[in-house]
Amino acid sequence: MNIFITGASSGIGNAIAHEYAKRYANTQSIIGLVARRSEHLQQLATNLQNQYNISCAIYPLDVRDATALEVAAQDFIARFGAPNIVIASAGVSRGTLTELKEDITAFQAIFDINVMGMMHTFQPFITAMKLSAAKGDTAQLVGVASVAGIRGIPGSGAYSASKAAVISYCESLRTEMQHFNIAVSTIAPGYIRTPMTELNQYKMPFLMDADVFAHKFANAVEAKVRFKIIPWQMGLIARLMRLIPPRLWDYLMKNAPHKKRIDWDWL
Numbered sequence: 001m002n003i004f005i006t007g008a009s010s011g012i013g014n015a016i017a018h019e020y021a022k023r024y025a026n027t028q029s030i031i032g033l034v035a036r037r038s039e040h041l042q043q044l045a046t047n048l049q050n051q052y053n054i055s056c057a058i059y060p061l062d063v064r065d066a067t068a069l070e071v072a073a074q075d076f077i078a079r080f081g082a083p084n085i086v087i088a089s090a091g092v093s094r095g096t097l098t099e100l101k102e103d104i105t106a107f108q109a110i111f112d113i114n115v116m117g118m119m120h121t122f123q124p125f126i127t128a129m130k131l132s133a134a135k136g137d138t139a140q141l142v143g144v145a146s147v148a149g150i151r152g153i154p155g156s157g158a159y160s161a162s163k164a165a166v167i168s169y170c171e172s173l174r175t176e177m178q179h180f181n182i183a184v185s186t187i188a189p190g191y192i193r194t195p196m197t198e199l200n201q202y203k204m205p206f207l208m209d210a211d212v213f214a215h216k217f218a219n220a221v222e223a224k225v226r227f228k229i230i231p232w233q234m235g236l237i238a239r240l241m242r243l244i245p246p247r248l249w250d251y252l253m254k255n256a257p258h259k260k261r262i263d264w265d266w267l
């Protein structure tokens with residue numbers, strides 16, 4: 001089983017890499033690891049080799065760079081064949097406010113990373129995956145969305161909109177890929193304990209550890225779910241969120257806590 005994961009240097013992507021390494025320990029499986037921080041990827045690859053006897057190929061790059069992802073995909077396919085599963089987990093979340101001119105670059109970056117980065121990740125694999133799927137191999141694309149994409153959250157305009165875009169994009173892709181036997185799964189996490197949620201200064205309901213999430217994630221991917229929210233309690237809440245009329249949503253969100261705005265040098 002060959003798996004390609006973006007956002008592997010931290011949080012959910014890192015936990016998913018561990019989960020798959022554990023599942024395919026001592027096999028010929030290869031895990032492709034993508035993120036910008038190469039030293040984190042190198043450390044992860046060493047750990048997975050030592051702990052699970054699994055080989056990794058690391059690709060330090062920025063998912064905004066379509067060419068870099070194309071080169072990485074070509075390298076992975078040439079060395080190991082088409083991946084069975086491509087997981088786009090790379091993403092960023094920061095508070096944003098439309099009234100602030102300085103947040104324009106943040107909006108752009110959040111969209112470029114969360115939405116275009118996912119498209120850049122899937123695109124260069126599809127031709128090879130069509131061929132492998134036609135031969136009967138597993139071929140699956142997995143997009144990491146968010147419950148924040150279900151409704152607009154105050155103070156998170158860029159993030160909510162980017163994850164709503166991810167949900168719609170993955171649904172479009174799923175309908176397209178069904179003709180080629182390539183499964184597309186959208187997994188929307190609730191609150192997962194990672195460096196991303198460390199920033200949040202408000203109470204996070206049903207906060208889940210990343211390794212527990214990764215186990216449930218891999219089960220859902222194996223079941224080829226079309227769309228799933230993890231944990232299930234947040235799935236129930238998301239169903240209710242969808243039913244709330246706009247006027248009541250506005251009332252409920254009037255005093256909702258905002259995600260922290262920080263300086264944008266992280267871009």
Ligand SMILES: NC(=O)c1ccc[n+]([C@@H]2O[C@H](COP(=O)([O-])OP(=O)(O)OC[C@H]3O[C@@H](n4cnc5c(N)ncnc54)[C@H](OP(=O)(O)O)[C@@H]3O)[C@@H](O)[C@H]2O)c1
Nearest residue numbers: 007009010011012035036037062063090091146192194196
């Ligand atoms: N944690 C949650 O509660 C939660 C909830 C809902 C959805 N999510 C989603 O889950 C995904 C992972 O989040 P996380 O909680 O694991 O956050 P995290 O710990 O901050 O990890 C984010 C990952 O994305 C990578 N990344 C960010 N920008 C990148 C870029 N331009 N190019 C390449 N890689 C980039 C980071 O690597 P480098 O910095 O090394 O590049 C890191 O590996 C995100 O899509 C997030 O929106 C998380």
